[in-house]
Amino acid sequence: MSASTRIRAVKGMHDVLPQAMARWKRVEALFRDLAERHGYAEIRTPLVEPTSLFVRSIGESTDIVGKEMYSFVDKGEDSLTLRPEGTASAVRAYIEHEIHAQEAVTKWYYIGPMFRRERPARGRYRQFWQAGIECFGDPGPYSDAEAIALLVEVLRAIGLSELEVVVNSIGSRSSKERYRQALVEFLKPHKEALSLESQRRLETNPLRILDSKDPKDQAICKNAPAILDFLSEQDRAHFESLCELLARLGIESRVDPHLVRGLDYYSRTLFEVRGKGGELGAQNALAGGGRYDELVEALGGPPTPAIGFAMGIERILLACENTQEGPSLDVWVATPDPSLLPCVLELLTLLRRDGIRADADLRGTSLRSQLRRAQKKGVPFVLLLGPEEEAKSTFRLKDMEGHSEEEIPQSALFFELKRRLPKRSPSAL
C-alpha cells in the first residue's frame, strides 16, 4: 500500500508501543501505589462529557475552552466534548453521586488520556495522559501541603531530580476580584506598550498578562501590584502556613507571584512543578494544580473546598533518563527437533500455569535461531528439550548469563526453576 493511502494516527496522537510500556507501567504503578498510600481511591470517568461542563468550570475566556476543545454535536442533539482535563469530570461525578452526603472528605485519583487541539510539539500532544488527584471537603492548608508532598514524592520515586516547585496564591474570589481591578487600573495607562495579545487579555483575562513571556509585558509587570498584597487576612494566613508546612516537610519551593494558571476555577493555592533534565524541550511543566474552593458550588453542588493536581505522563517520561528494564520473560523453551513441538507447547502450558513467564518459537526453526531469539529478548534461562533429553526424561537447563548448562530431571523442573528465578511481585516494578 502506498504511503499516501495508508491510514495513520491522527496528528498529535501517538501509539505507545510494547517496548515503551514498561516505562509507562512503572510510572503508573508508582503513582497508584503512592496515591493509595496517601488515602486516595481510583475513579474512572467518561472521556466524553457535556461541553457545558468544561465551559462552566474551566471558563469561557480560557484558551482551552476558546480554541482547544474537541467538541462535536451528537446526532443533532447535545454538544459533547472530549475531556481536556480531569478535574471537571471528577467534580461532576462528586456532585452527581452526592458523595458529600456520604463522607466529609473524599480523596480520588485518576489516570487517563486528555484531549486538547493544540499545535503539537515535543512533550505536547493532542491526546496525552494525565495522572492526578482531587481532594474534596478539606479547606486546607494542611491538605494543600499534603497534596504537594504527594506530588513531590511521586516525582522523586520516579527518579526525577532537578525539579522546581513553584507556588503562589491568587486568593479567594473577593481577593482575586479586588486584585484584578487593581491590575487593570495599573495596566491601562501602559496599554499601548503591551503586546497585542496582552491588550486583548486586558479585557478577557488580565491575570494572564502576568506570566506573559513577552519582554515588553514582563518589563511592565515588574512594577505591577503584587497579588500577595491583595490577599485577605484569611487568604494570607492560609498561604503563609502552607509555605511553613512545605518547609517543615523538607519540600524546597519558590514563591512566584506571577504564577497564574490557565484555568478560571482556581482560588488561593496554585502550584506547578517544572523539570529540567532528560529530553524535555520547552514544555517543562511536568505537573500543576491548585485549590478550587468555589467550583463544586458553581457546578451545582454544596459549597465544598477542594484541591488537586495533574501530572503529564509523557512529559515525565521525557524528563527521566531511560531506565534499564528487566527481562520480560523468565524462560525460553527450545528444541532442535520440530517433531517435539507438541511437548514444547505442553511444557509451556505447565510453566505458565505455574506463574512462570515462558515462551518459545513454535515455527520449527533452527535451534540456533531459537537461541538467538532468546538471547535478543534477554531471557535468563533456556530449557532445551531434544530427543536425547526426551528419552531420559530430563531437560537441559541453560543459564544464558552464566554460559553454563546442566541436565535436570523433569520431575525437578519447577524446584530448580523457582530456586533460580528472582522473586517477583506485581508492585515491585
Place this chain on the structure above:
RNA sequence: GUGACCGUAGCUCAGCCGGUAGAGCAUCGGAUUGUGGCUCCGAGUGUCGCGGGUUCGAUCCCCGUCGGUCACCCCA
C-alpha cells in the same frame, strides 16, 4: 493559530553542479546437520512523505499539502 526548519530502507543518516539511490545498525538464513553474545558469508525491502509545476530528465529547483521539530502562544 503565527513564523521558521526538516521529511531518503524498520532505525540513524549519506547522496557533489538536476542524469530515477547507498552505508551503518537492526532483521532473516548460513559457516557450526543439537547450542546464543564475537567473527565471516549471504538475503531482502524504498512509488526518496504526498500532489502538482519547471525540465529531454527531479531525491535535488518551485508551489501546494500532510507529518514532525523549534520559537511564539498555551499548557501536562
